[in-house]
Amino acid sequence: MTLMLSAADASSVLRAAELLRRGRLVAFPTETVYGLGANALDAEAVAGIFTAKGRPSTNPLIVHLAQAGDVARVVSDWPDAARRLAERFWPGPLTLVLPRNEAVPDIVTAGGATVGVRVPAHPVALALLREVGQPLAAPSANRSGQLSPTRGEHVRESLAGRIDAILDGGPTTGGIESTVLSLVDRPRLLRPGLITPGELEAVIGPIERGPVVVAGPLPSPGLLDRHYAPLTPLIVSRDALALCRELQEQGVAVGLLTHEEAPGDLVVERLPDTPEGYAAGLYAALHRLDGRGLGRVVVAAVPEGEGWLAVRDRLRRAAMPEQ
Numbered sequence: 001m002t003l004m005l006s007a008a009d010a011s012s013v014l015r016a017a018e019l020l021r022r023g024r025l026v027a028f029p030t031e032t033v034y035g036l037g038a039n040a041l042d043a044e045a046v047a048g049i050f051t052a053k054g055r056p057s058t059n060p061l062i063v064h065l066a067q068a069g070d071v072a073r074v075v076s077d078w079p080d081a082a083r084r085l086a087e088r089f090w091p092g093p094l095t096l097v098l099p100r101n102e103a104v105p106d107i108v109t110a111g112g113a114t115v116g117v118r119v120p121a122h123p124v125a126l127a128l129l130r131e132v133g134q135p136l137a138a139p140s141a142n143r144s145g146q147l148s149p150t151r152g153e154h155v156r157e158s159l160a161g162r163i164d165a166i167l168d169g170g171p172t173t174g175g176i177e178s179t180v181l182s183l184v185d186r187p188r189l190l191r192p193g194l195i196t197p198g199e200l201e202a203v204i205g206p207i208e209r210g211p212v213v214v215a216g217p218l219p220s221p222g223l224l225d226r227h228y229a230p231l232t233p234l235i236v237s238r239d240a241l242a243l244c245r246e247l248q249e250q251g252v253a254v255g256l257l258t259h260e261e262a263p264g265d266l267v268v269e270r271l272p273d274t275p276e277g278y279a280a281g282l283y284a285a286l287h288r289l290d291g292r293g294l295g296r297v298v299v300a301a302v303p304e305g306e307g308w309l310a311v312r313d314r315l316r317r318a319a320m321p322e323q
């Protein structure tokens with residue numbers, strides 16, 4: 001049974017915190033997407049996250065903290081670059097990958113020597129973290145490989161019956177996941193997100209783009225694989241309207257996701273033509289399109305340029321064929 005808790009009700013956070021202290025799983029809102037939380041220092045509780053999501057144990061989890069001052073609970077090194085980035089962007093959608101300490105169970109880091117940490121900028125997440133008094137490991141609160149949830153009902157559709165509670169705080173504002181930056185060795189962008197490389201470079205100087213592809217375990221599995229994927233096959237096109245018409249002629253039920261004008265006779269989800277607005281609405285639009293039983297979703301290609309980097313990344317992955 002999954003308990004539905006409304007964050008508007010003051011006792012809900014206390015109830016959710018109590019569950020988490022007892023090693024249970026609770027989904028909660030952050031400013032990016034909903035997370036599926038467990039006490040990060042309790043290996044058994046964290047194991048439940050992997051089971052509930054069907055997540056491969058090779059993919060490490062992000063640890064959420066109530067404040068930057070708590071980093072010493074999970075990391076063993078806090079370089080000057082981390083301090084400056086935390087000062088500038090926390091609470092906020094930036095995950096920093098740093099050497100872990102011995103308090104962090106192996107299951108959180110997928111056995112690796114590093115841990116991803118962030119302080120989320122959401123009043124409900126922060127209230128929960130303070131009330132629990134422990135760092136919370138939390139991946140996005142969806143079945144592995146599916147779309148990330150930006151509303152409590154998305155979590156319910158994906159995980160009801162598999163987790164202990166959902167703390168519903170309404171729609172998230174950011175809409176896509178945090179930027180993941182490794183500060184082990186030279187700064188390296190592992191996953192583009194709401195904070196752009198340029199914003200990071202303005203604080204710490206040049207950063208490398210993209211993961212180092214090596215043999216053995218992936219440095220950040222979420223960066224490379226199909227992820228954030230809708231159920232309906234999706235294709236990104238520079239000539240989306242023409243493609244829609246072509247598919248329609250073949251008898252395919254088609255939906256169009258676009259930031260541009262669109263004709264009224266098509267199934268259309270229109271998103272704002274700014275990266276922030278587009279990101280904020282992207283997953284909710286894909287969830288709605290998924291609910292319409294279409295044969296194909298066509299996405300109008302978004303602009304080039306670094307401001308759109310994270311949106312392009314999520315669209316590229318959503319369009320990847322099932323593996």
Ligand code: TXA
Pocket residue numbers: 030032033034035036059060061062093095097109112114115116120138139140141176177178179180190191219220221222223
């Ligand atoms: O916005 C977000 O980041 C959301 C909210 C809930 O905080 N969380 C999220 O978690 O997106 P998840 O598990 O869906 O994605 C975490 C990403 C994965 O790509 C994972 O591989 C990478 O971060 N990651 C986590 N720890 C890592 C580490 N120690 N080294 C490299 N990559 C890591």
Ligand code: MG
Pocket residue numbers: 139140148
């Ligand atoms: Mg995820």
